[in-house]
Amino acid sequence: MKITDIKIGQISVPLKTPFKTALRTVNSVEDIIVEVHTDTGNIGFGEAPPTGVITGDTKGAIIGAIEEHIKKNIIGMDIENFEEIMIKLDKSLIKNTSAKAAIDIALHDLYGQLYNAPLYKLLGGYRKEITTDITISVNDPEEMAKDSLDAIKRGYTTLKIKVGKNALLDIERMKAIRKAVGYDVKLRIDANQGWKPKEAVQTLRKMEDEGLQIEFVEQPVAAHDIEGLKFVTDNVSIPVLADESVFSPEDALTILQRRAADLINIKLMKTGGLHNALKICSLAEIYGVECMIGCMLEAKVSVNAAVHLAAAKSIITKIDLDGPVLCSEDPVEGGAIFNEYKITLNDEPGLGIRKINGTKYLNY
Known part of the structure; x- marks a missing residue:
């Protein structure tokens, strides 16, 4: 071939x-x-x-x-x-x-x-079905609470809340959401590098004091600020997930060796694909650090590949692959089945994709 x-x-x-x-x-x-x-x-x-x-x-x-x-x-x-x-x-x-x-x-x-053979079986074959969270965009507290309730009605039990725009308002956002959804729903937050290290510690401690029960915080500080990331990790009880700080296996090794974060987020667009993502999984296994698999705003082709990796590896314990369900339509024929929070793989060879509708090819 x-x-x-x-x-x-x-x-x-x-x-x-x-x-x-x-x-x-x-x-x-x-x-x-x-x-x-x-x-x-x-x-x-x-x-x-x-x-x-x-x-x-x-x-x-x-x-x-x-x-x-x-x-x-x-x-x-x-x-x-x-x-x-x-x-x-x-x-x-x-x-x-x-x-x-x-x-x-x-x-x-x-x-x-x-x-x-389906790719997930070649990579490890740990499971055939996974459950994803869904992202709640950053808005006014009332709107975010409403969006969170809507997600719960659709069956989601884990929400990833976007914050990082105005720390004081971020606390109010989380209070409004927790009040709306109750305590049977997991809330994880993603600051997208939006806070300074001391600001992050102050904000997260306030969330702890408010009893908001945050599962973890994703990338609270600037990607390059490994010292700042470690400072936050060392000074709050909420687990810290490194995202934009980890592109390569070498980045992951630095985070793991310095204990700068409690968790690692793998995204194929950062790692350059599955080949390096698998290396990060192996490093995480050695250090006993769990991983999340995430995505950018992507359609089902690349997210489908991430699903296969998540299904293959037990070290990936948290799933953030909601890209396709955020889209108003699905141009991909074949591949994994995305039914809101539930993602199920089939046994078609490779990624199982047959066709991508609406592709506009470049003129050569």
């Missing part, structure tokens, strides 16, 4: 409601789609969202990385030589993790097809 071509396209999928964090507001998923074609007729699908404020990868950068660097390095290679392909992909250029992730996902799709 030799790689003969890589086609690039774009999809546009409106969101049900605007997605608001401390970093940005988004109204639709505007992602790059890749198809890796082979001489056997098999096609591997991948996807990359241009998330400049987090990964630094824009739409043009993703396309340029694939067209000008990655293509020439892997076309002609055989999927059987998988490790060699992964090495060449990684060495094609530095950073550009979203472009690498899109290709990595498509290659793993083909790897599963080569051996006629």
